[in-house]
Amino acid sequence: MSKYFQATASAPVNIACIKYWGKRDTKLILPTNSSLSVTLSQDHLRSTTTSRADPSFTEDTIWLNGKLDEIKPGGRLSTCIDAMRRAREEVEDADPKAEKFSQCKVHICSYNNFPTAAGLASSASGFAALVYSLAKLYQLPASPKDLSIIARQGSGSACRSLFGGFVAWREGTAPDGSDSFAEQVAPEIAWSDMHALICVVSDDKKGTSSTAGMQRTVETSTLFEQRKAVVPGRMRAITEAIHKRDFDQFAEITMKDSNSFHAVALDTDPPIFYLNDVSRAIIAIVTEYNRVSLDAGGKRKAAYTFDAGPNAVIYAPKENIKEIVEMIVEYFPQESFKDTFALFGKEDVRGRLVRGFNTGVAKRFEKGAVKTLIHTSVGDGPRVRGSEEGLLGENGLPKDLAQ
Amino acid sequence: MSKYFQATASAPVNIACIKYWGKRDTKLILPTNSSLSVTLSQDHLRSTTTSRADPSFTEDTIWLNGKLDEIKPGGRLSTCIDAMRRAREEVEDADPKAEKFSQCKVHICSYNNFPTAAGLASSASGFAALVYSLAKLYQLPASPKDLSIIARQGSGSACRSLFGGFVAWREGTAPDGSDSFAEQVAPEIAWSDMHALICVVSDDKKGTSSTAGMQRTVETSTLFEQRKAVVPGRMRAITEAIHKRDFDQFAEITMKDSNSFHAVALDTDPPIFYLNDVSRAIIAIVTEYNRVSLDAGGKRKAAYTFDAGPNAVIYAPKENIKEIVEMIVEYFPQESFKDTFALFGKEDVRGRLVRGFNTGVAKRFEKGAVKTLIHTSVGDGPRVRGSEEGLLGENGLPKDLAQ
DSSP: OOOOEEEEEEEEOEEEEEOOOOEEETTTTEESSOEEEEEBOTTTSEEEEEEEEETTOOSOEEEETTEEEOOOTTSHHHHHHHHHHHHHHHHHHHOTTSOOOTTSEEEEEEEESSOGGGOOOOHHHHHHHHHHHHHHHTTOOOOHHHHHHHHHTTOGGGGGGGSSSEEEEOOOOOTTSTTOOEEEEEOGGGGTTEEEEEEEEOOSSOOOOHHHHHHHHHHHOSSHHHHHHHHHHHHHHHHHHHHTTOHHHHHHHHHHHHHHHHHHHHTSSSOOOOOOHHHHHHHHHHHHHHHHHHHTTOOOOOEEEEOSSSOEEEEEEGGGHHHHHHHHHHHSOOSOOTTOOOSSOOTTOOOOOOTTOOGGGSOOOOTTSEEEEEEEEBOOOOEEEOGGGOOBOTTSSBHHHHO | OOOOEEEEEEEEOEEEEEOOOOEEETTTTEESSOEEEEEBOTTTSEEEEEEEEETTOOSOEEEETTEEEOOOTTSHHHHHHHHHHHHHHHHHHHOTTSOOOTTSEEEEEEEESSOGGGOOOOHHHHHHHHHHHHHHHTTOOOOHHHHHHHHHTTOGGGGGGGSSSEEEEOOOOOTTSTTOOEEEEEOGGGGTTEEEEEEEEOOSSOOOOHHHHHHHHHHHOSSHHHHHHHHHHHHHHHHHHHHTTOHHHHHHHHHHHHHHHHHHHHTSSSOOOOOOHHHHHHHHHHHHHHHHHHHTTOOOOOEEEOOSSSOEEEEEEGGGHHHHHHHHHHHSOOSOOTTOOOSSOOTTOOOOOOTTOOGGGSOOOOTTSEEEEEEEEBOOOOEEEOGGGOOBOTTSSBHHHHO
16 A cells, blocks of 8 residues: 545535626636625535545546546546646645655545435535645645636636635636636625525426536527626625625525526527426515515515526525425425425424415425425535545545445 | 497407517507517407497497406597597598597497417407407598507507508607507518417416516616617518518527517516426427427428417418427327317327427426417408497397397
């Protein structure tokens, strides 16, 4: 057994409030507009990655969720691994005392703790965990911002998972992408009662991949230029909302931007639909929930947002989550709450609507329309994991496979 | 029994290819953009209206589909009736020999021959029939263009039902609406094999009314200005396509504009959805049908368009309709074809897909998802009906009620 170097890290999922949709450079993954997301707690949803460099390894190798994946030359995985290796070379070149293992091949093993079937994008947390674990393996002096530039080239939105809290991805202007990075707008502790309820929605049909879809939008949507023009104002306004912890404003912008993104998807030729009838119903329900509050002189109490799929993420202050779960359960009866990471007692979850709620805004669906509910909150950035959490066995293969 | 004056007329439904969505003047019903539609044959879908002026009548009265309706002062019905009466006054003032009955109250009785449940907008054909029957009653020298300006004030898209064939509604610029009229772009005989298949889609929920919805779009959508900027080019291009009978270009523009309209509806705050999962599936099916043809070096063979509801209207050259019906029936099994106005033999309608069609683009739905299919074609403008088709009895009440 040769001496090896290893690090394990986990990285969080992030869900954008101002959506990333469209690249101005598809190779470097440079976006057509800035975006902003909330990082979700790794206590509930995370990708965990172990990276090991060992002189005895003969090939860079990666396993994703226990399955061997291909590292295509020039591909996204290769781009990230190569960039990290080069950074290690620089460390070794600059410091004669630094251990020399940049030329070792690496084995990388990564798991998501949420089922693929949940329909949650895992590329953001996955690439963030990959890059972060390599940064720890190579003991790089790189800042999260530096790492975000590398993770961005793996999967655009991955750059935002290098930070906790509220995170902006600046579109930048440099052709080489050097100013297209993520940065924290506010840490999670600044607004820790920002909670999220993910409604995992069943869909009959696999939608258009976001990579293919967003470029079709760039090429064919006649409304897309206008969306690009609208985003900067939203970025400023939501940043202000976050700094002021103004949920009402945060909610208004988040919902408008989700709708704007799905509008340009629909304006694409041929059109792209990610929202289905269940998504529509959730929008109608959240809209009605807010209406009741607004009509009583109050503020918005929840904000929906949808990525490139039918799942809803409902952001809300912690105090509203119980009401929201009851409301969702009223329209979408649940088989069980086993996957619901309850941050409140879950025994008594019954369908219930707030006073004055117009029940006619949606029909009551059958069980299974919303497959499961995941309750979580804003959370921190990537974490270094102890060696006991390493995913590779002594033989350099995933522990699962090694059994 | 006093001497009375009476006229009966029918008017067609029209379905826009370039959509009307948004008013710049809500009272005069002046649109934010021009629009263009195909007039559908009255042999299948029509509103029929009898108008009678009788010195013995004590009040202007209207029955719609056998139900007494209110003529609110300053309302849309009142606006149209008053304008027509004023035009009659001018005739009487100008010609001393003209019979004097402009001051008589009128009874108006109107029926649609299609069920309200079909979800087809009846206000366009209804107001066109109303205005046309009054024009005949009052023996006005008004041109269809003149009448379109009056019908427009009843229901915007009604102005387009004053003409057969392919009809543009020019947005105009005059504040008084005098240049916001409809005109024929091409008569029905110029492209008579333009057929239409209406897929009547079941919906769980009544959508937002178009009157309320379009103004919310004008007020809140950030993409709407861009849509307005795109429409003029589409108007020119589709007019050219119609003149050249270029179905491929007609189809491309029609589908894009439908999607653009639904995109700005979705970009509205709160968002407006008219398309449901069945509508989405029809879009995917028509897209795939065209793809098969395009990939084989051919042209687009069908064009979907959706108004403010989930119903699809599929335009296609006559020769493709059988294939399209078979394709729709493959995904949307029908209970019966009793409502299908078959322009081809209907006995052997079986689900079937063209060679090379990717069946996975949509799931197969249960019976009832598409409630019925209506097959029709481009048709002529309003028709005068014989007195034997009059809808009012000798007593001045609808014949149905009089029994």
